[in-house]
Amino acid sequence: MNIVVDVASWFARPENWSGSGGIPVRFAEHVYYSLLALLIAAAIAVPVGLLTGHTGRGGFLAISLANFARALPTIGVLTLVVLGMGLGLVPVLVALVALAVPPILVNTYEGVRGVDPQLTDAARGMGMRGGEVLRRLEVPMAMPLILLGLRTAAIQVVSTATIAAYVGIGGLGRFIVDGQSQQIIEQILGGALLVVVLALAVTGLFALLRRWVVARGLRARSAAASSA
Structure with a gap:
């Protein structure tokens, strides 16, 4: 019970909410690193997943590389x-992008490949070209899985972005690393709790995004498939 009181006391200290090392600044830094890494990963993985899923070419190679990258330890x-490029933001982004690409790529590919072939044949029979089939049929049908991949990647990135503190960058990991070096347990737990809160916020944002961009029928269909 004392540790709960200590953590609450740490959050209540005014000095932890002001200055360049305060919670608002560290929170904003963490969001910035995470969002930047997620955008870069999505810019790489979504087009590759769409292309390989739509054409059926290169899918095995792309998925194999993604699974290989998934097996690599982020740290x-x-x-x-860091050994090759030195300290700074770039090494952190490289590590986080390598973590985020696999779930986005795999889910995008599987989402497009999972579209009923009868629907794509019917679309082509109506005169749609390849790009139109992808844009107007396959992407909307695959959107639940694409968003799932993005959400998974976002949560992983937010949880892992604490490693930025190990190479001299800020973010919420700063509280954890500094707390470890100074043996301040309430600071370590406070930093970890902030990361959990941010991860929960990301989950909520993707739930709202899913309701906005995914058709109601597809939401019901994916919910039934996941509960089966």
Whole structure:
């Protein structure tokens, strides 16, 4: 019970909410690193997933590379990049992008490949060209899985962006790393709690986004498939 009181006391200290090392600034830094890494990963993985899923070519290679990248330890990737490039934001982004690309790529590919072939044949029979079939049929049908991949990647990135603190960058990981070095347990737990809150906020945002961009029928269909 004392630790709960200590953590609450840490949050209540005014000095933790002001200055360049305060909670608002560290929170904003964490969001910035995470969002930047997610956008870069999506810019890489979504087009590749759409292209390979639509054409059926290169899918095995893309998925194999994605699964290989998924198996790499993020902290190990960060260490190697730091050794090659030095400290800074770039090594952190490289490690986070490598973490985020696999779930986005795999889910985008599987979403497009999972579209009923009879629907694509019917669309082509109506005179749609390849690009129109992808844009007007396959992408909307695959959107639940694409968003799932983006959500998974976002949560992983938010949870792992704490590694930025190990190479001298800010973010919420700063509270954890500094707390460990100074043996301040309430600061470590406070930083970890902030990361959990941010991850929950990301989950909520993607739930709202899903309701906005996914048709109601597709939402019901994907919910039934996941509960089956």
